[in-house]
Amino acid sequence: MAQTLIQPTGLAGRLRRTLRNPSIPVTVWIIFIAIAVPAAIFGPGLARRASENIREQRSLHSPPIIAPIAGAQINPWLRNNASRLMGATTPIEWSGVNFQSGPCFAENLSLLPKDKWSAAIIEGCHRLDGIQARYESSCVSADACTVPAEAKHELQAVIDYLVASYADAGYVLPYEVEEQSQ
Numbered sequence: 001m002a003q004t005l006i007q008p009t010g011l012a013g014r015l016r017r018t019l020r021n022p023s024i025p026v027t028v029w030i031i032f033i034a035i036a037v038p039a040a041i042f043g044p045g046l047a048r049r050a051s052e053n054i055r056e057q058r059s060l061h062s063p064p065i066i067a068p069i070a071g072a073q074i075n076p077w078l079r080n081n082a083s084r085l086m087g088a089t090t091p092i093e094w095s096g097v098n099f100q101s102g103p104c105f106a107e108n109l110s111l112l113p114k115d116k117w118s119a120a121i122i123e124g125c126h127r128l129d130g131i132q133a134r135y136e137s138s139c140v141s142a143d144a145c146t147v148p149a150e151a152k153h154e155l156q157a158v159i160d161y162l163v164a165s166y167a168d169a170g171y172v173l174p175y176e177v178e179e180q181s182q
Contacts, residue, residue, distance in 0.1 A: 073103075074103045074104075074112075074121050075121065075124075075162055075166050077103055078103075078104075078121070078124045078125065078128065078158075078162055079159050079162055079163070081097045081099075081128070082128055082155045082158055082159050082162075083155075083159065084096075084097070085097075085128070085131070085132065085147070085151075085155055086147060086151075086152050086155045086156070087147075088139055088145060088147050089145055090139075090142050090145055091139050091140060091141070091142060091145055093139075093145075094132070094135075094136070094138075094139035094145065094147070095132065095136065095139070097132075099125050099126075099128045099129035099132060100125075100129055103125075104125035104128075104129070109121065109122050109125065116165065117165060117166075120161065120162060120165035120166075121162075123161075124158055124161065124162050127154075127158050127161075128155075128158055131151060131154050131155060131158070134151075135147065135148060135150075135151040138151065
């Protein structure tokens with residue numbers, strides 16, 4: 001005896017038949033709904049947190065705002081590097097310091113207090129950069145790196161200028177006679 005199956009009728013029956021043996025478009029719709037519902041629930045929160053984290057990462061990687069550097073901190077750096085240029089025997093010693101970046105960077109120099117001392121620092125940076133650029137051809141190869149006497153005189157003039165400006169700014173107490181003789 002053959003059994004006849006009674007097919008459920010109505011919307012519920014049709015849905016049950018479709019879900020038991022789905023076609024490709026129905027399968028795509030089921031996958032779409034299965035992804036869309038959780039995305040609609042959790043997506044905005046995830047997107048908000050992601051954008052906040054991206055902003056935080058960008059702020060961490062942005063260059064720091066540099067506090068004003070006292071000219072008294074830049075002066076020894078300039079004098080030390082000018083002395084290093086005077087005794088340079090290799091190209092890396094001559095061009096190893098960049099007088100357009102670091103303490104001599106234009107934004108850093110603009111943060112110095114506007115007084116006589118800052119003008120001396122700015123002029124010292126520019127003069128040392130100019131000397132380094134003018135005499136760069138003298139120190140191109142390691143076997144022929146000799147700093148010309150004119151460059152040494154110009155470098156010494158910059159050092160003397162910085163020392164005189166530093167002493168004139170009132171940062172150094174004058175030596176007593178006994179201290180000079182020791």
